[in-house]
Amino acid sequence: MPSSNNTNFHPSIFLLLGIPGMEAIHTWIAMPFCLVYLSALLGNFSILFIIRTDPNLHEPMYFFLCMLSAADLIISTTAMPKILSLFWFHDREIYFETCLVQVFLIHALCSMASGFILAVAFDRYIAICNPLRHSTILTHKVIKNLGLAIVLRGALLFSPQPFMLRWLPCCETNIIPHTYCEFMALIKFACAETRICRIYSLTAAFLTGGLDFILITCSYIAILCTVFSLPSKAARLKTLGTCGSHTCVILVAYTPAFFSFLTHRFGHRVAPHTHIFVANIYLLVPPIVNSLIYGIRSKRIRERFLQGFTSLKF
Template sequence: MSLSNNTNLHPRTFLLLGIPGMEAIHTWISVPFCLVYLSALLGNFSILFVIKTDSNLHEPMYLFLCMLSVADLIISTTAMPKILSIFWFHDRKIYFEACLVQVFLIHSLCSMASGFILAMAFDRYVAICNPLRHSTLLTHRVIKNLGLAIVIRGTLLFSPQPFMLRWLPYCRTNIIPHTYCEFMALIKLACAETRICRIYSLTAAFLSGGLDFLLIICSYVVILYTVFHLPSKDAQLKTLGTCGSHVCVILVAYTPAFFSFLTHRFGRNVAPHIHIFVANIYLLVPPMVNPMIYGIRTKRIRERFFQVLTPHSLKQPT
């Protein structure tokens, strides 16, 4: 199934192995993967529906949450159907062009999701540190422009990836030991000098997720400084409570992302199946957990959700 070692060419197809070393339990692994995907679909569509149908929720934080939900839906749908086809039907083949599209969508949309989390941090910063100007600074027009800028950044930063991968010769093998097409996984299959591609990958990763994370940390340093200078303990706790959901989303998004990024480049002693499993968690778990966090911790979303679920007849007095 591998390509000739002596011929430089672009394979028509690649073969995705899934999780190497765990082939015997692929069917069992597919069950939680499928449940996670279905939960992500249900949760994010619910968030979008609840916020769209309630004009009281058309505020910056919730609008940015809608953008994050759209990105999460596309990320999980880009990867999950193919992963399940590998686990269920042993359908490992993916066309070269489809592989390049998957690489671009996954990396660009992860960058966009990171940008939306940063935008939510900016909203919290303004709401806590400059509350009197919150409504004037974060107008609907500003929110729309911020969302558009985040989308453009993700597109521009990662649109070179498919072209770089297309120009590379693949003379070693067409087998990818992964569940989906990933930029660095394909780079390792090339039989040409890939130093520039690797430098580009590190730079793009820093200019998206890395820079976003640093700015989020800076915003929360200022937020904490402001909060701990409030006059009463109750005011401090109440203000910090407004950041709780967002902090949980940050931890869920960035912890597996950084672990996956670092092990891919520096974790030579990490078993391949561990890295691939974490890479899947990075793609699939945040889209499932984010709507749960906001649905459970945010009173206004929770109340609106129960209003939608409660039959109209039960709301009327007898």
């Protein structure tokens, strides 16, 4: 669709460019992306199946892990098939409505994943700092309500995004220098005032990822204080090992998210291909890391997985 500097329009189709400056190696980039994506699908489906079929794993932490795995599956599937199609087959076209749906799903589901990581941290806080009340605090009803609240928070906070983008007129181009539709990337095409949209984006990001990160940090500070007061060295090491797994998940989930968020607003000197590559890592890596860390580090899930693999092998 031709660009226009004096006529507002709403394009019916956007064109995704991929990673600017790296077009020549898109095919090669797609190969590790595809492998990581398939591994994330296998890992998260395995976690869902194992927890669903093993009654011994029907506990609060594993229920929250199921929710996190479901969110991770949808997040990666929302963007990766289109990214791989773009890299391998130069399929650049994406309908405007599809783009809006992708924007909403990615941001809302990332918010939900952040909330589920917070729920896991909350479960570990109660299990370590107040173990005698763990079963009475985290009942099945509380788990369901907490999961529902996290889902509603993500859906309600980010539901205005598609409407904002639809109402904003585009007056420059329909070419998106990105691999998928991102709210801040589309905002840059608007020829109207976008200050309110930017403030809204900043507020929504703080009320989800920012607030979750603060609460997770506080919970682990309390956990560490409790751990170092334990009389047994073995108990301290075991608890620290559990906390270490969760810390890895938190770092992988939030580091690229904060980098992407900050560079959109303040990182004007960051090369575009660096920002876009990190934005892809943000969607691709956490789903596989979550499944690997929680699957491998959780002894009960690991044993159940090995039992199923052994039965299939023989």
